[in-house]
Amino acid sequence: MTSKVSATELRRFVSDVFRHEGMAAADAGAMADTLVWANLRGVDTHGVTRLPRYLEMIHEGLMNVGAKPAYSHPAPSSLVIDADRAPGPVVLSHAVERLKVLAKEHGIALALVGQMTHSGALGYYTSNLAEAGLACLAFNAGNAFMPYHGARGLALGTNPISIAVPGGDSQPLVLDMASSAVAMGKLTLARKTGTPLEPGWAVDEAGNPTTDPAKAAMSTPLGGPKGSGLSLMVEILASLLSGNPLVADALQKTGEGGKHRQNAMLIAIDIATFVDMAEFGSQVQRLVGALKALPLAAGSVNILMPGERGYLAMIERSASGIPLPPPVVTELAAVAERFKIDPLALQA
Amino acid sequence: MTSKVSATELRRFVSDVFRHEGMAAADAGAMADTLVWANLRGVDTHGVTRLPRYLEMIHEGLMNVGAKPAYSHPAPSSLVIDADRAPGPVVLSHAVERLKVLAKEHGIALALVGQMTHSGALGYYTSNLAEAGLACLAFNAGNAFMPYHGARGLALGTNPISIAVPGGDSQPLVLDMASSAVAMGKLTLARKTGTPLEPGWAVDEAGNPTTDPAKAAMSTPLGGPKGSGLSLMVEILASLLSGNPLVADALQKTGEGGKHRQNAMLIAIDIATFVDMAEFGSQVQRLVGALKALPLAAGSVNILMPGERGYLAMIERSASGIPLPPPVVTELAAVAERFKIDPLALQA
Numbered sequence: 022m023t024s025k026v027s028a029t030e031l032r033r034f035v036s037d038v039f040r041h042e043g044m045a046a047a048d049a050g051a052m053a054d055t056l057v058w059a060n061l062r063g064v065d066t067h068g069v070t071r072l073p074r075y076l077e078m079i080h081e082g083l084m085n086v087g088a089k090p091a092y093s094h095p096a097p098s099s100l101v102i103d104a105d106r107a108p109g110p111v112v113l114s115h116a117v118e119r120l121k122v123l124a125k126e127h128g129i130a131l132a133l134v135g136q137m138t139h140s141g142a143l144g145y146y147t148s149n150l151a152e153a154g155l156a157c158l159a160f161n162a163g164n165a166f167m168p169y170h171g172a173r174g175l176a177l178g179t180n181p182i183s184i185a186v187p188g189g190d191s192q193p194l195v196l197d198m199a200s201s202a203v204a205m206g207k208l209t210l211a212r213k214t215g216t217p218l219e220p221g222w223a224v225d226e227a228g229n230p231t232t233d234p235a236k237a238a239m240s241t242p243l244g245g246p247k248g249s250g251l252s253l254m255v256e257i258l259a260s261l262l263s264g265n266p267l268v269a270d271a272l273q274k275t276g277e278g279g280k281h282r283q284n285a286m287l288i289a290i291d292i293a294t295f296v297d298m299a300e301f302g303s304q305v306q307r308l309v310g311a312l313k314a315l316p317l318a319a320g321s322v323n324i325l326m327p328g329e330r331g332y333l334a335m336i337e338r339s340a341s342g343i344p345l346p347p348p349v350v351t352e353l354a355a356v357a358e359r360f361k362i363d364p365l366a367l368q369a
Numbered sequence: 370m371t372s373k374v375s376a377t378e379l380r381r382f383v384s385d386v387f388r389h390e391g392m393a394a395a396d397a398g399a400m401a402d403t404l405v406w407a408n409l410r411g412v413d414t415h416g417v418t419r420l421p422r423y424l425e426m427i428h429e430g431l432m433n434v435g436a437k438p439a440y441s442h443p444a445p446s447s448l449v450i451d452a453d454r455a456p457g458p459v460v461l462s463h464a465v466e467r468l469k470v471l472a473k474e475h476g477i478a479l480a481l482v483g484q485m486t487h488s489g490a491l492g493y494y495t496s497n498l499a500e501a502g503l504a505c506l507a508f509n510a511g512n513a514f515m516p517y518h519g520a521r522g523l524a525l526g527t528n529p530i531s532i533a534v535p536g537g538d539s540q541p542l543v544l545d546m547a548s549s550a551v552a553m554g555k556l557t558l559a560r561k562t563g564t565p566l567e568p569g570w571a572v573d574e575a576g577n578p579t580t581d582p583a584k585a586a587m588s589t590p591l592g593g594p595k596g597s598g599l600s601l602m603v604e605i606l607a608s609l610l611s612g613n614p615l616v617a618d619a620l621q622k623t624g625e626g627g628k629h630r631q632n633a634m635l636i637a638i639d640i641a642t643f644v645d646m647a648e649f650g651s652q653v654q655r656l657v658g659a660l661k662a663l664p665l666a667a668g669s670v671n672i673l674m675p676g677e678r679g680y681l682a683m684i685e686r687s688a689s690g691i692p693l694p695p696p697v698v699t700e701l702a703a704v705a706e707r708f709k710i711d712p713l714a715l716q717a
Contacts, residue, residue: 095642096476098446128444129479129636133643156606158506158636171672172663184602194605196598220568228666243592250544250675253660254532257542258504261652262643269652272659288477288506288636294443295481295610304609304617311620312601315520318576324519327598 024350025342025368032057034353035069037362042079044086048111055110055141060343063334066206067142069345073352075108075139083281084108084138090115098127101263102134109140109283116287117146121153124289132287135263139163140283144197144328147185147287151193154298156290159183162259163283165271167201167240170249173228175239177268179205180255185328187292189302191309195328200252201240208237259284342368372698373690373716380405382701383417385710390427392434396459403458403489408691411682414554415490417693421700423456423487431629432456432486438463446475449611450482457488457631464635465494469501472637480635483611487511488631492545492676495533495635499541502646504638507531510607511631513619515549515588518597521576523587525616527553528603533676535640537650539657543676548600549588556585607632690716 026034032053039049052075060068078084088107092115095101100119104112116132123130140161150157163178179201185193203222211218211234223237224230231237242248253268260267265284270276292301313324338344345353350367357364374382380401387397400423408416426432436455440463443449448467452460464480471478488509498505511526527549533541551570559566559582571585572578579585590596601616608615613632618624640649661672686692693701698715705712 096639099476099642101643127475128447129477131477131638156610168666169660169663169672171666171669172660173666174663176660176663184599184606186602186605194602196595196602198592198595198598202592224666228669243595244546244550246673246675247544247546247591250546251532253656253675254534254542254544256656257534257653258532258638261649261656262504262638262640264644264648266652266656269656269659272663273655290479290606290610291444292610294447295449296612300612301609304614305605307621308601308604308609308614308617311617312517312520312524315517315522315524315620318516318519318521318572321519321576324517325594327594327601 023344023346025344026365027342027368028057028061028339030366031060031069031343034357034362034365035072038072038076038356038360039086041360041362042076042086044111048086048108051110051114052108055114055145057343058145059142061335061338062142062144062331063338064142064144064331066204068343069353070349071139072356076356078138078281098123098129099131100133102132104134104137106282107137109137109285112137113140113146113285113287116285117149120150120157120287120289121155124155124291125294128291128294130289132285132289133259133263134285134287135260135265137283137285138281140285142197143181143183143285144185144195144331147183147197148193148195148328150287150289151185151187151195154187154292156186156292157184158288160255160259160286161283162256162267162285164267164279164281166205167242167252168224168228168249169253170242170246176272177242177249177252177256179240180252180259182251182255186305187298187302188309189299189306191306192332193328194305194309194326195331197328198243200243200248200255202243202248203240205240208234208240212237259286262286371692371694373692374713375690375716376405376409376687378714379408379417379691382705382710382713383420386420386424386704386708387434389708389710390424390434392459396434396456399458399462400456403462403493405691406493407490409683409686410490410492410679411686412490412679414552416691417701418697419487420704424704426486426629446471446477447479448481450480452482452485454630455485457485457633460485461488461494461633461635464633465497468498468505468635468637469503472503472639473642476642477636477638480633480637481607481611482633482635483608483613485631485633486629488633490545491529491531491633492533492543492679495531495545496541496543496676498635498637499533499535499543502535502640504534504640505532506636508603508607508634509631510604510615510633512615512627512629514553515590515600516572516576516597517601518590518594524620525590525597525600525604527588528600528607530599530603534653535646535650536657537647537654539654540680541676542653542657542674543679545676546591548591548596548603550591550596551588553588556582556588560585607634610634
């Protein structure tokens with residue numbers, strides 16, 4: 022049976038775990054906020070289910086809880102962070118706070134974050150900036166999970182891009198999309214249940230399209246050359262501009278090769294520098310209203326804005342709790358036992 | 370029989386046409402450069418085949434050859450152009466030249482261009498910036514040609530995004546992709562030839578997926594909610610941030626409604642502010658080399674980088690001429706006759 026836990030208690034637990042691992046309180050809080058945000062939004066693949074793997078990464082020396090990130094400002098409106106393998110949520114949360122100041126000062130600001138570990142849900146950072154009145158574009162480069170269009174075998178990350186904008190009187194609009202046709206989690210689920218895949222979702226080891234979940238070796242790039250081109254550009258912007266190549270190192274088995282690392286580029290634009298903030302907000306609401314007033318397509322049950330599904334989940338889960346499937350509950354209980362921290366208090 | 374014309378002669382002709390229409394020599398030159406660049410790159414849908422429609426737009430008062438664009442700098446690193454319905458190539462070429470200076474000064478720079486007419490091929494501007502040592506991201510918002518995911522009927526533009534980066538000793542890498550699954554031109558061609566569409570390309574009037582070219586009413590958004598989310602974000606960034614809503618005006622039949630207008634946002638990043646330019650170039654080449662060394666996927670004949678197909682076409686067409694199908698030759702001859710300008714000299 023699926024258990025439920027409050028967001029507050031889940032944050033307390035995640036924070037305790039990372040404090041036990043030697044993180045400063047603020048950094049452990051950033052880890053908790055990022056992971057629990059994903060659970061609240063219904064993006065459970067990026068929530069506390071990652072915790073055991075994060076702990077492994079700490080013990081394997083991949084994730085550095087004692088990292089000393091180096092900050093530099095190559096230009097007044099730009100921030101570069103050499104993360105020293107710090108967890109993504111720690112350095113990206115710092116980048117977000119700096120971008121709020123830099124974008125308001127300069128109209129547009131840039132952050133490059135190199136050599137971090139897993140970013141967590143990219144939409145967490147962009148929506149945070151949108152709530153502060155900024156438009157944000159974020160690009161995250163990671164390890165290989167999909168082929169390059171026309172080539173066989175793993176080559177590129179499913180590098181996500183996220184774009185968020187303030188929503189006026191309502192929640193921000195938050196687009197958060199991988200450059201692959203479908204998330205890896207959907208392929209795994211289809212394999213477990215034997216459900217045929219939709220055409221265009223996956224290829225087999227030889228690079229042939231397949232709808233057989235047992236033969237699906239990897240996701241295809243979104244729209245073929247579009248998705249692989251997008252992923253490649255994210256690698257160039259986030260990794261090469263920060264001096265941390267991932268793809269070439271992995272393919273040529275040089276440098277840090279296939280070791281887990283990620284890089285990100287974030288651009289923040291201060292809305293109020295360009296248009297009246299209230300007018301912008303009401304124009305976004307007018308646009309949303311016009312789209313929602315359209316007739317439904319055949320088979321469609323609603324017209325959702327980017328990030329709206331996650332927003333609705335957050336309202337529901339904030340009120341009634343975050344569901345945790347039994348294997349996750351068991352894993353988290355084992356962590357509590359091992360670290361001698363207070364076990365997760367599930368809802369009655 | 371398809372005729373051929375040199376790029377130089379085609380530029381001369383296009384420039385003469387727009388000078389006849391009252392444009393300044395530099396502006397007519399920008400029109401010629403943009404249209405002929407598309408033809409050279411093999412993107413004939415954005416080349417001189419547009420000329421008759423552009424002339425109609427001038428005569429309908431949609432495209433303003435006597436436009437007085439207003440320039441402002443809401444922040445030192447940002448440029449806003451109110452285009453006064455100037456043709457896209459004229460104002461976007463100005464924006465590109467200003468961005469070269471602003472990005473080198475500030476590390477990152479932004480241009481918003483509102484109320485222009487058709488942009489032409491977006492990759493022309495981003496590759497121009499990449500050749501000057503900048504990474505560029507461009508977003509172009511236009512009139513409705515595709516549905517919003519889940520809704521029926523036209524709602525959004527097939528709003529393209531383009532990302533270009535310098536290629537070191539080689540040509541820039543230039544991604545230029547619509548947010549629709551497939552270009553409108555491909556649907557039109559399939560309708561003419563009766564060729565079945567690939568699944569996921571198009572929907573009928575009711576919003577049902579169809580592979581029947583006769584029933585295909587419009588292209589689908591790339592990857593469903595991803596493509597429509599991307600298009601929506603481009604509308605917000607380019608149109609609402611420049612104060613020129615397109616989608617809401619069209620759907621609510623208010624303001625300028627369905628009248629042809631476009632808006633763009635361009636972001637330029639100076640590579641050399643962040644990393645050594647030569648090192649960046651060699652890392653891009655290393656990445657390209659690693660991808661091209663991969664085994665071919667089944668059915669694939671080559672591994673191309675973003676923009677490489679267009680680059681190869683440009684080499685070929687620069688040498689042997691730009692092919693023009695008979696209907697285009699006839700149309701251009703009629704324009705020459707009407708305007709009393711030197712007719713297009715086709716290659717022998």
